[in-house]
Amino acid sequence: MQQTDINTTCYHCGVECEDDRIEFDEKAFCCNGCKVVYEILSENQLCNYYDITKTPGVSQKSKHKTSTKFSILDQSEIKSKLVRFTNGTETHVSFFLPQVHCSSCIWLLENLNRINDGILNSRVDFALKEISIIFNEAKTNLQQIAELLASLGYEPHLNLNDIASKRANSVERGLIYKLGIAGFCFGNVMMLSFPEYFSDGTVDHQLKTIFNYLNLGLSLPVFFYSATVFYKSAWGGLKKSFLNIDAPIVLAILITFLRSVYEIVSGIGAGYLDSMCGIVFFMLIGRYLQDRTYRKLSFERDYRSYFPIAVTIKSSNNEEENVPITKLKVGNRIIIKNQEMIPADSILFTGEANIDYSFVTGESAPVRVTPGEIIYAGGKQVGSVLEMEVVKDVSNSYLTQLWNKDVFNDHEEKKQSYVHAISRYFTLVLFVLAAITAIYWAVNDSSRILNAVSAMLIIACPCALLLSSTFTNGNVLRIFSRNGLFLKNATVIETIAETNTIVLDKTGTITQTGAMKVNFTGAKLSESEKQLIRSLASQSAHPYSNAISDFLPKTKGTKVINLVEVPGYGLEAAIDSNVIRMGSATYLGVDIDQLSNAGKVYVSINEQIVGYFTITNTYREGVENLIDQLRDKYSLALLSGDNNAEKTYLSGIFADESVLNFNQTPESKLRFIKEYQMTGKKVMMLGDGLNDAGALKQSNTGIAISDEINNFSPACDAILAGNELQNLPTFIRYAKATKAIVMASFMISIAYNLIGLYFAMQGTLSPVIAAILMPSSSLTIILFTTGMSSLVARFWQMK
Template sequence: MATTSDTNVQVACYHCGEDCNTRNITLEEKVFCCEGCKLVFEILHQYDLCQYYDLNENPGVSQRITVRKDKFAFLDDEKIQQQLIQFRDDTQTHVSFYIPHIHCSSCLWLLENLHKLDKGVQRVTVNFSKKEALIIFSETQTSLRHVAEVLTAIGYEPYISLQDLQHKKPGVKRSLIYQLGVAGFCFGNIMLLSFPEYFTSSGHTDESMNRMFRYMNLVLALPVFFYSAQVFFKSAWSGLKHGFLNIDVPIVLAIVVTFIRSIVDVTQGQAGYFDSMSGIVFFMLIGRILQDKTYQGLSFDRDYTAYFPIAVSVIKEEKEIPTTLPDIKTGDTLLIHNNELVPADGIIVRGKALIDYSFVTGEATPVNKSVGEILYAGGRQLEGNIEILTIKEVAQSYLTSLWNRDELKNKEEKHVSFVHLLGRNFTWVVLVIAAISAGYWAMHDPSRIWPAVTAILIIACPCALLLASSFTNGHILRILSRHQLYLRNAQAIENLANTTHIVFDKTGTLTGKTGSEVMYFGNTLTPFQESMIASLALQSTHPLSKAIAGYCNIGTAMPVVDFIDYAGKGVCGWVQGNFIRLGNAEFTGAHRKEEVDGSIVYLSINEKLTGLFTIRNNYRSGIRPLLKQLQQYYPMSVLSGDNDQEAVNLRKLMGPNTTLLFEQKPADKLAYIISLQNQGKKVMMIGDGLNDAGALKQSDIGISLTEDSNNFTPASDGILEAKQLPVLLSFIKLCKANKRIILASFILSLVYNITGLFFAVQGILSPLVAAILMPASSISIVLMTFLLSEWQGKKLASSALSQMSDKNHISD
């Protein structure tokens, strides 16, 4: 920090780095440009957070423009809070703020230490690329307004738009369009004014006129260099401040070298290469906009229907009507069954809720809610059926972000893609090649140094390769979603393709809930008892419970008190003063197992064994040809919580080499997955998400089947509409094709780079031609990956139609 008394020497602000107009604003021997920057430093110093300045030099944002007092007073309004807050209970409140000033690692560090400035803040999670901060705080210690004011006080004012609550951001990228327009205008005019230079040698032009055109080109080149090229300068400088060379560094070097060389040429009476420099910027901006558009298309901030192919029961005229999530409106009454996810914010109007908010808060302890209290989307009901009146439409953006939140991603990405390794080291390779080439031509032909170096810096860029990988993965994800397989992220594509062993749950996965054959054996049941049993069974989403509820004739459902669902065992609760259990032998107190065909559910009333239900589920339509196909490629296993009465049928379906395990509890399923992985196998687990959460989470790729019930589990890596299960092998083949498409694009990009470098190092490739070829290669890569992906998608669609046709000819 400069401390000289010479007033002509500018001093940079210790906080933001801007020039100080006066040196009178000081603190702790630090000089600041304004009282605002000094205040931020004072706050950080007070709370021992000055490590903020050690991570990056001058990391702060200028505070010369002060924020008016009470700017965030509107956040005290309860109605406005309700629109912004994503989750709230007695212990924590969740809100996401868009913070435009996030720009470096110091920002991340400071925001994640926000709890030191405001004791009510519990945790801050920053998404650097989206400039978003998820803030979890306690309203007993702070307020939404105070959090916003603290952020503003340290230079990170949140952008809050109450006119747009769908988390859309201001169009900051529109500046790229303006920069492209300026570059295009100047580039076209520079090319036009350079045209007379081609006739100089023939003597058909006036030298004085040429001189004037050269200086006009210089003037036109200034806005290109100082405005249009800013995006590359900022990106390169940002990388250098963080101690690494990103892929914009060689682009910036090419622009700077060409610009400086052209100025020298003009002063010496030569034409210069302003057309090449402006062309580099123009075509590079085209490539950048294309890349940004592509990444926007791959964003996971899509509509929730892309992730939750599920429905919920809406109560209309005392009837349950299955309704897809997009059709849920404010004011609808939703029936939430036991173990179902609450899809929208609502008020409880009937029933007692025991809500597991671990999906939202990470806390495993369920909370009790009663009639009149608010439930938030993302909670799971654990105690029977409840009815809620929706006060918001489906909280799609928050549910989607919850599923994709980093803390919920349970698979470690142990292998770094070769694409990212290449992008990280590519710049060093390019600079070495440029240095070697410059050294060679310095000894042989100095006139070729600058065309060789500039062409190398432009032509050798991994943008096309990085774009190809992202675009291909994103397009494959969209194709899969069109066929109702919704994967969590691009990594899930690779995990699905690498599968070496497939594990199926039986009930609710291989077997469907339709067409069940239910029989009862035991003491004769009265209509009143049947109604009680059905009322209890209706509280559960398990296929066996649904089958029993359908078997028992029921008029009006009776209220169920103290309902409990024991995973892998059964359900119980009080109905009209009677304590009823439905479940396995151990759970109901049965002392022996009946030798009957199908799944067995025992019944006890008031702790006395009354009888048992046998349920024989028909296998899903299309499952037989699927299993026959899979036998040729993969070893398979079936994990069932039922008895082994279906062993013979399953053996016929799945072949002699399939492992069949029965009477498996959730812990047993998890242990089996671990044992397979210990053998080096890549395991795909397919279940219904009810008793399979542990196994789904542990497996390399966990797929949760869903039908018309909202039993999605966050433990899965993907959701598959149950009717699409017969197309599973085609999904796997498409994911394998994804790897081949990326490899093909890699080879094409490599050929382009090698060919371009071959000519560039010889100094015979014009910088302008190089600037045209770079975005052209990106476009060709995108077109190739799009066409190949679409071709594979059509093969998948053809396979799906074939499977549907097989269903009509093969009896299941």
Template sequence: MDKSTCFHCGDPCDSTIIKYNEKTFCCNGCKTVYEIFSENDLTCYYDLQAAPGAVPKEIQGKYDFLGQENIIEKLTEFNDGNTQIVTLYIPHIHCSSCIWILENGNKLNPGITASQVNFGKKTVRVTYNTEKTSLKEVVLLLSSIGYEPYISLDDFKTGKEHINRSLIYKLGIAGFAFGNVMFLSFPEYFEVGEFWLEQYKHLFRWLMFSFSLPVVFYSAQDYFISAYKGLRAKILNIDVPIALGITVLFVRSTAEIIFDLGSGFFDSLTGLVFFLLLGKFFQQKTYSFLSFERDYKSYFPIAVTKISSEEGETPIQVYEIKKGDRLLIRNEELIPVDGILINGKARIDYSFVTGESETVSKKSGDKLFAGGKQTAGIMEMEAIKSVEQSYLTQLWSNDVFSKNKEDAFKTLTNKISKQFTIAVLSIAVIATTFWLFVDTSKAMNVFTAVLIIACPCAIALSAPFTFGNLLRIFGKQKFYVKNASVIEQLAAINTIIFDKTGTITSNKQSTATYEGETLSNSEEILLKNTLRGSNHPLSRTLYNILEENNIITLNHFEEHLGKGIEASHNNENIKIGSASFVGSTETSVLNTAVHISTNNTYKGKYTFYNSYRKGLAKLFNKLKKHYDLVILSGDNEGELDNLKKLLPTKTKLIFNQKPNDKLEYIKYHQTEGAKVLMIGDGLNDAGALAQSNVGIALSENVNVFSPACDAILDASKFNQLYNYIKASKSAIKIIKWSFVLSFIYNIIGLYFAVTGQLAPVVAAILMPLSSISIVVFTTIATNILGRKLK
């Protein structure tokens, strides 16, 4: 029987060939996977890459233990009874087909609501409905299509931190082959006639050919795969000229030894791949260090209120939470850790975690999961584990909750790399054509040297290393940026919009006076406890000003964004907010005020005397020279005169803006060409933060989490805002300077390559050195930038 290869996995069908739909399979397992994909209209899996699958293993009974509740509880990161989320480590993930099929798991099992692949870590995060499927069924499904997860029962983890050593293996093989090929080439280098006999010449050449095979087909495979995927997507990426150069060297060298024309360029070929991988290894190590620094340092600067018998209610940073701590969670606050509800009414919005916006009611003793948001007033909970910053980061960066602003934003690298690659290929073809007519012996060397020396790796590295290092530096300066794209967009803004209350005003230093009927003791207690459940800046200020009162559990609590809050206890009702919200007819707008009514009877108001943040006037004067400045406030015009005195002229001051008004204002000005930076407190401003080109949430000891924001700024660093924007602009200049350095290097290198004075192996040594020099330049430059921020 003729030998063939399996359509699904690519393995040779030596002993058994199974035919189905005019396709060949090596076993029934591969055939079954193909049938599953066909029945569910998922055969596009094979269009992305030929034979991408793995042979499914026999797993009958292997995962029966996943039916036990205690094990499910340990393995899942979220489990509210209806929805479970688990992150599984899948060792077989290796290509775009794998990502595509794993993220289309809902078509294979309707119980799976979402699945997201982390290609670098080889994990898939699966969200599924427990009424339609189970963890065991999810794992069996993945195993049946060749993606069996690794589950360790020793530590109840769904994946270990496996170190990917493939680059080290490829580098080792390339280095071994390079050394041996150089050794076998010595006789010809030195023209040792006595030794380089006819009988050994062919042997040595075929040995060099043998050593080059694993280098080309294993060590260099990533370049070919990347180039192929780029070309298939009609993109000329930076690996196209490298793959072309390696192919030309290998084909030319093979042809020379077959037709006995010479010994070929196997020394240059193996040396090229070795030095390319060496440069790649260095880059990977450096960038992983930068990523580690950011992962370790970039804690969210949000706080949660800890309740203790000794100190009462004190705000602590979320990463200081320990198992057993009692935490106070206010309305609209994020639950930072898994815990148990102690008292209070809880209606939890888990949309940040599951994507489902329907709230879930919880009672005392129920388990609460990190990432949920309390929407029914105040509650107390006990932490059952410490906070996992990586989990909070995952919530913040989850694509489900972002608008992917960067999709409409072309990066510097994207603008340049395509044109650069076209130019390099054109120069290579023209120079080679010239040498074919002048000196054919140099033509191949010139072609290969041009492709290698002009590789735009240095250009591709400029932005990641500059922005990566700046992300780390910003984190140390308490400015927490979501990703590198935000820095580039921050450098491009021309309009800055500020919320007023809680953004340019400081809650800690504001004062208030009361005008109206004296409140009874029960009304004061109800007022204090209602304010205790709210995170609005005015609520927090007033709560801190009022005297301590008994803590009571409210029967009802509701917050109306942009209007006020209402609550009830026993037979007493209270409304706190704007005059119209509580039923007052007062029209005075002299000062910011919070009005109060109880049992539908107007009582009075607290008038606030705002304390503006330190350095506000100086900051605005710096910003006004370069940007259009706007204050969008939900308050009345009471502070208009004070702001006019404090802020530079031509600063737009707009009051009585509801959350949706702010969003529409930003949207309109964006259509007029404005690149908007919005700065708010993250509570009422979520829509405006999401609509803006860059949204910054200001944090001041409150656990208000907004996935809409692109950055979080610690309130103590508010007066440094101009310096952060300036640093972003400087980062763009650093990248442009690194581009200039790279172009200078390329022009010089191209001169020697085009004139035939540069051997491919020398070009291979110079290329990673140029990349390393760019990395060193950008790192030093951004570190100097960081020192200036201090």
């Protein structure tokens, strides 16, 4: 008889089918979930899904379906927060689907209408991993749509932030409208101004007057609508006694418009409305390009962004009910299942709690909690069902207190850009020159005062100065994002360039998330012993057990009976008439120094210790080279919530003077950063997880390391893809080069301003010269800054 290949991969998801392989339709599936998805696709003639990419599906092996999970979606209170549009019949809704990973996913999700005829249309934004669905209220509802997505392996990611506020893109749309109107008006004003520029007196006076008034009409939407972005910015600065760079731009817009109105109404000239429209148009281009670079990222998330949308509570008559987390109250009995997050600080009543606090503390090993003890919000249960009683509101839990530190309530910019400082000097010098010009003409020819002073304020508008920074930083933000570094705003480029101290977290930052290095010490294991150990390890959800299961060779599973797991300590079972035990030294009764017990899992077979597995973190590729490049130029420090089991290794790659602190709490990390800053250091903090949030926010530059950019990241100034961490020195060098490029472009813009001022101070500035200088200076700056920043990026082999 031919032996069946036990390593056949699942036709749907590509996962190896072990002893639980399922045969259907002459195809192999790793679990019943994948088989069901295949059946759904087959019944709806959607098997082309498998032709686009080999094994494109999402594994259903660990999916836990509950019939009431999405029932809350059709409650009016929740539905109103999720729905983007409805007229009572047709409804539009969007869901975040983190499982989307390839073109097959897009194809399937955009054919949902062939599975559920109530769905009218579905479109996927792959970059955002978001699906927009239009459905008929009479034929289907939100619950059914969410359940359909979940059954196909694309369970919607729902959280409290979705129901607390709608994600509106009205600000972005408004900016586009302003830009479009300014561009339309600028082009037409320029066209209608040509007769004025090049006429030699032959153009009919009445026709010129008509053109001038048409220009005035076209400039009104620009002045009263498109330019409001700069009015608000300048006014905001003035209210805080701060003269930002938008203030002289607003002054130039006002002077240009008012003088133009005066000239046109009085009939003495055509004014400078083309220059005014050009100022607004080019400024809005720069603002839009810079904003567009990071509009898809969320940097200011709070606890609502990752908490579940609802929680299961136990009523007085012992019935389970799903309620919105916003309605959770102190005293409610809540039910928490395997892999569910605890939404509020609660006392454990029943169940074996094995809580993973890695999101809060950074420590990956689950913590065992006994009945009567408090389980803090943010922990995740690993194991059996728990029943708990809420002792603090969601808003008062330990988790949210991390966000309520004083550092998080400071919404002011940590640092004002040097561009604003230069603009203040620029404005001061301009006013001094204008005063000198006014005095000169008052003495020599008072009729030229108004013309000369207003012309100076028009031509010396710092728009080219602002474009120098805006377009350079906009292009740099784009280049950084292509290379996996996503900055919150352009000011972060400057703070990166000023860094002299770098502080790193360990777990999830310089270590590879979800990867562990496993070594076995002891007697050589036979193949049958390896099979016994792997069979036992695969029964536990503990990270160490998973690491051991992955480390040992995959063989056909063996029946496990009498399984007993003591969370946080170990587990044992009978397998093929053998008693296998594995866990800590204490659990197995091994007499050993506890300080050397960190990261070790001991194994006994039939009461005989056969050895132990040493489990250590896997460090990211290039970490040693990274530290080697940084330690000669920067002061380095390591802050970790983990124990010091790997201190020897880390001491070897860090400089002798580097600080290595272990067992750090969120508060101690925050305090450490503050103490460094008090000594005048410019600190860059790199970390992950909520336990680093305070330190990231307090630091001059806080960079969150993430292996999934679209997932939650704490409050930070930037997000860096984990696989790009090794390029940090290049990013810092590029940020420093950016400042040099901006300063060079400043010199170009100043040269243009000097040329303009030469004509303006004489009181002879003509519309033709203004029309040439204004756009040419802007275009020169745009070409220089984008070209140079791209050239430098290629020099350092950035994408």
